[in-house]
Amino acid sequence: MKVGIIRFPGSNCDRDVFHALHLAGAHPDYVWWNQRDLSQFEAIVIPGGFSYGDYLRAGAIAAITPVIDGIKDIVKEEKPVLGICNGAQILAEVGLVPGVFTLNEKAQFICEWADLKVRTNRTPFTHLYQKNEVIKMPIAHAEGRYYTEYIDELRDQDQIVLGFAGDNPNGSLDAITGVCDLEGRVCAVMPHPERASESILGSDDGLKFFKGILDF
Amino acid sequence: MKYQVQVEISLKKGMLNPEASTIQRALALLDYEVEDTATVEIVKFTLEAANPDVAREEVVQMCERLLCNPVIHDYQIQMEAAGD
Numbered sequence A: 001m002k003v004g005i006i007r008f009p010g011s012n013c014d015r016d017v018f019h020a021l022h023l024a025g026a027h028p029d030y031v032w033w034n035q036r037d038l039s040q041f042e043a044i045v046i047p048g049g050f051s052y053g054d055y056l057r058a059g060a061i062a063a064i065t066p067v068i069d070g071i072k073d074i075v076k077e078e079k080p081v082l083g084i085c086n087g088a089q090i091l092a093e094v095g096l097v098p099g100v101f102t103l104n105e106k107a108q109f110i111c112e113w114a115d116l117k118v119r120t121n122r123t124p125f126t127h128l129y130q131k132n133e134v135i136k137m138p139i140a141h142a143e144g145r146y147y148t149e150y151i152d153e154l155r156d157q158d159q160i161v162l163g164f165a166g167d168n169p170n171g172s173l174d175a176i177t178g179v180c181d182l183e184g185r186v187c188a189v190m191p192h193p194e195r196a197s198e199s200i201l202g203s204d205d206g207l208k209f210f211k212g213i214l215d216f
Numbered sequence B: 001m002k003y004q005v006q007v008e009i010s011l012k013k014g015m016l017n018p019e020a021s022t023i024q025r026a027l028a029l030l031d032y033e034v035e036d037t038a039t040v041e042i043v044k045f046t047l048e049a050a051n052p053d054v055a056r057e058e059v060v061q062m063c064e065r066l067l068c069n070p071v072i073h074d075y076q077i078q079m080e081a082a083g084d
Helices: A014-024 A066-076 A086-094 A151-156 A207-214 B018-029 B052-067
Strands: A002-007 A027-032 A043-046 A081-084 A100-102 A110-118 A134-141 A145-147 A160-164 A176-180 A186-189 B002-011 B040-048 B073-081
Touching (some): A002 A014, A043 A066, A043 A086, B040 B052, B052 B073
Parallel strands (some): A043 A081
Antiparallel strands (some): A110 A134, A110 A160, A176 A186
């Protein structure tokens, strides 16, 4: 399965995601921000980093690049899209997932392992987990505090993908750190599954995010 | 006609502002006891347009499409004709 990894100036988790997708058995390839046609891919991952230096707001400038139109076509074709960290911020800025990931409650960059609860397993990326399973993956962000005006709708529509299981380190509403669109095919998660994709990294709990794309 | 534009971007009322809280705590370290600290972001530019209404409409679009995130931000536009 061909999976596109989107690269913006300032992306820095692209090669990690490539490695994790390769481990999972997919055939990843890189795509630059100015490529409009993504039709050769069966799924898309937007990796973490600091696209455009986080100027204006994290993800704001990446959200208006040509590749985003290509991603919107992928969504129309009912193919899965995963945004990780800066990728999640970009998907929220575009409006493909609800809400916003904004400055952490204590205005600090947080880089640590987190215990996370899989709050829905109906998505291509989480269907290999049990619902409410607790997994361990790293977080690394300054703008990760999730906020939405429509928390009740999110709960009713099963759009909360990941939540912090222990502490809520960034002050996210309802400890949310991953959300999806109505159909569940577009997922935006702040934790890094690619940094938890083999046991030598401290955990391989994240690998199922990528394996899940293959047999959904 | 050229217009000097200033867009002031602020967080919506009631939104947590961690940057402002940090500044307020730092001021307290210097024994300045202040309340209701807020921060705003200002973007300035010069814009050419047929008339003030057209200019303002264009700036509103800029705010909605890029400069602000409508989930968390309010914005105020100040505009004046640029001198030669």
